[in-house]
Amino acid sequence: MVKSPWLDFFSPHIIKIVFAKINQRKMTKLLKMKIRIVVFLLFLNSIYSNTHAQKSNDISVSFYPTFNNSVINFNQPAFYKTGINDSIQFDLLRFYISGIQLLNDSKVVWKEENSFHLIDANENLLSILIHPPLNISYTEIKFKLGIDSITNVSGVMGGDLDPTKGMYWTWQNGYINFKLEGKCNLCTTRNNEFQFHIGGYQFPYNSIQTISLMVESKKNIDIDIDLAKLFESIDLVNTNNIVSPSKEAVLFSNKIASVFSIQKK
Amino acid sequence: MKKSFFLLIGICFTISGFTIFNEKLFYVPKDWPKPAYDFSKNPLAHDKVELGRALFYDPILSKDNTISCNSCHSQFTAFAHIDHALSHGINNLIGTRNAPALMNLAWQKSFMWDGAINHLDMQPLAPIANEKEMASNIDSVVRKLQRSKLYPTLFLKAFGDSIITGEHTLKAISQFMLTLISSNSKYDSVMRKEATFTQQEKNGYKLFKTNCSGCHQEPLFTNQQFENNGLYVDATLNDIGRMKITLAPNDSLKFKVPSLRNIEFSYPYMHDGRFKKLSDVLNHYTSGIHQSKTLSQKLEAPILLSSNDKVDIIAFLLTLTDRNFLFNTDYSFPKELLLKQ
Numbered sequence: 152m153v154k155s156p157w158l159d160f161f162s163p164h165i166i167k168i169v170f171a172k173i174n175q176r177k178m179t180k181l182l183k184m185k186i187r188i189v190v191f192l193l194f195l196n197s198i199y200s201n202t203h204a205q206k207s208n209d210i211s212v213s214f215y216p217t218f219n220n221s222v223i224n225f226n227q228p229a230f231y232k233t234g235i236n237d238s239i240q241f242d243l244l245r246f247y248i249s250g251i252q253l254l255n256d257s258k259v260v261w262k263e264e265n266s267f268h269l270i271d272a273n274e275n276l277l278s279i280l281i282h283p284p285l286n287i288s289y290t291e292i293k294f295k296l297g298i299d300s301i302t303n304v305s306g307v308m309g310g311d312l313d314p315t316k317g318m319y320w321t322w323q324n325g326y327i328n329f330k331l332e333g334k335c336n337l338c339t340t341r342n343n344e345f346q347f348h349i350g351g352y353q354f355p356y357n358s359i360q361t362i363s364l365m366v367e368s369k370k371n372i373d374i375d376i377d378l379a380k381l382f383e384s385i386d387l388v389n390t391n392n393i394v395s396p397s398k399e400a401v402l403f404s405n406k407i408a409s410v411f412s413i414q415k416k
Numbered sequence: 417m418k419k420s421f422f423l424l425i426g427i428c429f430t431i432s433g434f435t436i437f438n439e440k441l442f443y444v445p446k447d448w449p450k451p452a453y454d455f456s457k458n459p460l461a462h463d464k465v466e467l468g469r470a471l472f473y474d475p476i477l478s479k480d481n482t483i484s485c486n487s488c489h490s491q492f493t494a495f496a497h498i499d500h501a502l503s504h505g506i507n508n509l510i511g512t513r514n515a516p517a518l519m520n521l522a523w524q525k526s527f528m529w530d531g532a533i534n535h536l537d538m539q540p541l542a543p544i545a546n547e548k549e550m551a552s553n554i555d556s557v558v559r560k561l562q563r564s565k566l567y568p569t570l571f572l573k574a575f576g577d578s579i580i581t582g583e584h585t586l587k588a589i590s591q592f593m594l595t596l597i598s599s600n601s602k603y604d605s606v607m608r609k610e611a612t613f614t615q616q617e618k619n620g621y622k623l624f625k626t627n628c629s630g631c632h633q634e635p636l637f638t639n640q641q642f643e644n645n646g647l648y649v650d651a652t653l654n655d656i657g658r659m660k661i662t663l664a665p666n667d668s669l670k671f672k673v674p675s676l677r678n679i680e681f682s683y684p685y686m687h688d689g690r691f692k693k694l695s696d697v698l699n700h701y702t703s704g705i706h707q708s709k710t711l712s713q714k715l716e717a718p719i720l721l722s723s724n725d726k727v728d729i730i731a732f733l734l735t736l737t738d739r740n741f742l743f744n745t746d747y748s749f750p751k752e753l754l755l756k757q
Contacts, residue, residue: 221597306457307537307586314541315582321545323532323661356663397663 183341208285211371212251212292213278214270215414216244219379225272233335234383241333241378244272245318247298247311247326250280253289254363260287267298269311269318288368296408297328300352325350325396328358329407331378338391345387349404351396358400360408373414380410434648440565441465441591442522445599446608448471448635451522453594460594463574470570470753471585477557478506478550479541485543485589489566490513491747495734496676497521497594501689505549512548512653515688517676517682519598519741525640528670529687530658536593554582556715568752587746594730598741599635604736607635613735620732623725627701630714631673637736642670650688657687666708680737696734698726 193300216223218231223241230238248270261283268279283289298312303325307314318327328391334343351358366372384406393399441460444451471477475484487505489495495518497503503515513529521747527533533542543549544557561567562580572578574588605611613621626633633639642658649655649669656666671687685691691700701719705711741747 160667304534306454306535306590309581309583312587313582314538315558317555319538319541321553324534324538335486341577353662 179257191390194337201266207282208369210281210283211278212248212281212370212374213371214374214376215277216241216272218374218377222307223272226275228333228357231379233379237335238339239333239335239382241331243332244293244327246296246329247318248279248294248296249298249302250293250295252293253283253287254291254293255287255289257291259293266294267302267308267311269316285369290365290368291363292366292372293361293363295359295361296404297350298326298352299359300357303352307328315366320350320395321350323395325352328360329404335387335391337387339388340391344392347392347403348394349400349407351400353396356396356398356401358396359406360404360410362411364411364413366413374410375410376407377410381406441595443597443657445597445604445635448599449523450676452525453522453590455594457479458537458590460591461574463570464588464591465537465595466750466753467567467570467574468588468590469747469750470566471589472592473749473754476560476564477544479552479556480506481552482506485540486545486749488498488549489518491525491563491744492742493681493683494598494742495515496682498681498683501684505546506551509548512655513687514684517678518593519596519677520636520675521596523636526672529674530661531642532661537590539593540586540589551717556586558585561624565629570753596741596747598738600740601738602735603732604635604738614731616728616731617735618700619725620728620730621735623721623729624732627719627721628729631712632676638673640673641673642667643714644708644710645671645701646687646711647690647700648694648706650690653688655688668708669708676733677736678742680734681742682686694730695726698729702726718750 216225218239221231223229223231223244225241225244228240228242230240246269248268249266251266251268252259253261260342263281270277270279278416302308302312312326318330319325320327327348329347329349331347333345335345336343339343350356364372364374385403390399390403393403441462442455472485475487477482477484483505488497488500488505490498492498497515501510501514503513504510517528520537524536527536527539528542533539541554545551545553558580561571567580568578571580571584571588577584577586579586602611602613602617631639631641631643631645644657647669656668658670658672659665661667679685679694683692683694685694685697691697698721701715702721705715705718
């Protein structure tokens with residue numbers, strides 16, 4: 152059998168020679184030296200991790216579903232007065248935010264990796280943290296409302312994209328980008344309910360929307376979703392049930408995207 | 417030294433081979449196209465396939481624990497539903513379409529008769545949630561699996577995590593379905609020059625290539641397109657096919673071209689199971705074509721076949737039966753897992 156050179160390296164003969172060359176005194180010296188090196192490396196590491204932590208910034212991006220300036224509590228449904236003097240109640244709000252980017256002068260300066268977030272008003276999951284580096288400045292945040300078409304055709308995913316989250320259609324494939332349910336007497340449906348399950352990733356019924364808002368660098372981002380404004384442009388008598396990809400869904404997604412705005416302080 | 421070098425190279429190749437796909441569980445038959453399924457996102461492993469097999473045969477997926485995937489997809493009919501034009505599911509409710517045969521799914525680009533499903537992983541969601549099939553949803557299925565005695569251990573073995581998720585459940589079912597390869601029919605043996613057709617089969621094959629293979633392309637015996645094959649609309653169903661998904665009028669009455677492999681056992685035929693025999697199917701193509709705006713261009717010119725021709729084509733179609741597939745015990749009910757419960 153031909154011996155491998157790797158085996159030669161560990162042969163007892165060579166090890167004996169190596170050890171013979173190092174006497175006891177030298178060994179202790181070597182040990183002390185080693186300890187010093189380790190301590191020094193630990194010190195370097197602590198400095199590095201400190202500066203590293205400072206290099207990125209935790210910015211919260213929070214969403215506030217509102218109706219005429221009052222924040223809607225989805226766990227204690229209340230009636231709100233609409234413009235045409237009817238009342239409306241909200242029971243469920245859930246949507247996807249994806250592909251978060253920060254821009255300066257229309258140039259992308261930072262992109263979140265693997266950026267998919269489920270925002271769920273009923274579960275009080277209305278805020279997410281992003282971690283852009285400290286040394287960048289930006290004037291704009293850009294994100295998608297919904298899930299892109301590539302992700303829609305790439306098979307099952309985990310985390311916020313797991314189909315158990317109730318944001319995936321079963322009779323036909325595709326993520327539901329935005330879900331809003333509630334009640335209004337204008338709806339002649341069962342229990343006066345309205346249901347908007349907005350999704351669709353294929354042309355011509357792609358309902359993913361890009362939202363772009365002006366922000367200040369290094370400050371938390373608070374975004375209002377003004378549902379009063381949304382329902383000003385929706386005729387609930389005729390439009391109260393959109394649950395599949397369609398022209399109506401695309402139109403609705405446009406309207407939702409237009410009611411996201413930076414909170415006025 | 418040379419020897420050990422080659423050994424090292426050999427080991428590297430074996431390891432990388434296993435990570436792409438486990439040859440024992442999946443292979444690409446000679447001269448077949450590249451699979452459509454992306455194995456890199458869900459590499460096959462024995463424990464995952466076995467978990468998927470248990471899930472496939474377990475009625476736990478349905479609301480009242482009565483219906484499993486196997487209820488409408490039985491192995492001896494190439495995983496179709498024998499004698500059922502339309503399948504019945506929970507509470508004896510009847511669906512609206514014929515349960516298709518399941519095989520060679522790694523090559524399939526879209527699922528369901530209308531292509532509603534774009535990925536194998538997502539396919540089980542449809543029957544699980546359909547009110548007339550399993551009437552459940554993936555969320556409650558996951559919760560039921562988590563509470564069961566059997567599954568947390570199986571998920572731990574397969575995925576290294578006993579916390580069950582929708583992702584892992586669907587990936588496991590995909591794993592089992594991906595192993596369902598049918599490529600050992602007499603036709604395949606003839607193509608590999610290990611067997612020969614009889615004169616009748618040979619003539620049938622010739623006629624098939626002239627008249628049928630435009631849509632039923634070899635080696636999968638489907639072009640995976642959606643076509644209107646001239647069936648009159650059944651007024652009790654009013655099924656518009658592909659148009660339901662795309663909402664495009666030019667997709668009206670189009671259905672996916674099914675594979676013809678194992679067709680001897682996957683009767684009744686068509687999306688609504690309206691034909692019981694292969695001869696009914698051939699008679700439809702020669703004298704039953706219903707004209708409509710979206711009729712397949714391939715059917716515009718009439719198909720002319722004598723009754724002898726039809727008998728020969730059927731003789732050829734029977735060579736697509738793959739007994740190794742229909743009776744492969746790797747695909748059958750996992751007694752060791754499910755009967756223990």
